[in-house]
Amino acid sequence: MAKNEDLAEVVHRERQLLDPTIRGSGQRVHELLHPDFIEYGASGRTWDRTTVSVALSADPRVSGTGTDFLAVALADNIVLLTYRIRGYGWISP
Numbered sequence: 001m002a003k004n005e006d007l008a009e010v011v012h013r014e015r016q017l018l019d020p021t022i023r024g025s026g027q028r029v030h031e032l033l034h035p036d037f038i039e040y041g042a043s044g045r046t047w048d049r050t051t052v053s054v055a056l057s058a059d060p061r062v063s064g065t066g067t068d069f070l071a072v073a074l075a076d077n078i079v080l081l082t083y084r085i086r087g088y089g090w091i092s093p
Helices: 004-017 026-032 049-058
Strands: 038-040 046-048 065-075 078-086
Touching: 004 026, 004 065, 004 078, 026 049, 046 049
Parallel strands: none
Antiparallel strands: 038 046, 065 078
């Protein structure tokens, strides 16, 4: 199972991905995400490392703040990270 420092690193990297400067660099986003990265969006759409890198660099704006970060080790080398973005889209500030 992942150690506490590994879980903290996952949160740290996700917080970096909320920074518009980093989001604007497809290469930097690509470096921050694990090669096997998969995101399941609220819409049900799935995103992999490449599609996230391209999408974020195309529109790096963020109009919210990440809160309530929770990283949970599900198995060796598998972490589930959940959080809210306050003030963005359908979540109220």
